[in-house]
Amino acid sequence: MWRTSVITIFPDMFPGPLGSSLAGKALAAGAWALDVVDIRKFATDRHRTVDDTPAGGGPGMVMKPDVLGRAIDAVAKDGRPRLLLSPRGAPLTQGRVEALAAGPGAVLVCGRFEGVDERVIAARELEEISIGDYVLSGGEIAAMALLDACVRLLPGVMGAAASSAEETFADGLLEYPHYTRPQLWEGRAIPDVLTSGDHGKIAGWRRAEAERLTKERRPDLWAAFLRRFRGASKTGSKPG
């Protein structure tokens, strides 16, 4: 079973939204397991202090390495990657999500305040992961985003397994546009090709749209796609 341990000062935030919808059903069905570690339980003083002022001065507070270290040590070292959610971490990608989902699970450390004492990151070999170039007030929502992305890929969680093979990022392209009934809505029709019944033409149209959107919206992904395409010795279709 895919197992995650979340280390946080806000244990009540979990499972939160992960208790609903697909992830919640999968959790209830035992497709994945979640345990939440309350960092405050590892504080030793009367006030359950988890943070202190930054060495060298400056604003905010820093999570104490002794307390956080004990909280991390309470989770079995069983080969699961230990990740610290952090805006200065490596950007989370669909490729990394797939690798995590294919593994045994993850231990997620949620930062708060100005962040975590650097020594605990080094001593517990935490890998820093960012969910985007913006700053959240804590790692919990970032952990939920990472978990949601992983859990939907676990076997049996998504209704139609095929849908993940075609979606955005699956082959380095953004996904093609979707339509459903009614055929005509506010004067806008579904493109004829999609109702033609010609599966070859539909696949061709979708591929061309995926390439067009990627080129327009994400030149970075398009450049990477072209590099991969040119590097591949054999391939079926040519990018437009």
Ligand SMILES: C[S@@+](CC[C@H](N)C(=O)[O-])C[C@H]1O[C@@H](n2cnc3c(N)ncnc32)[C@H](O)[C@@H]1O
């Ligand atoms: C207010 S932030 C700290 C920001 C830090 N002072 C900095 O400038 O990098 C508090 C915590 O939120 C989490 N966090 C904030 N933004 C994040 C992001 N983009 N991805 C992942 N975690 C994030 C981290 O756990 C971080 O320790």
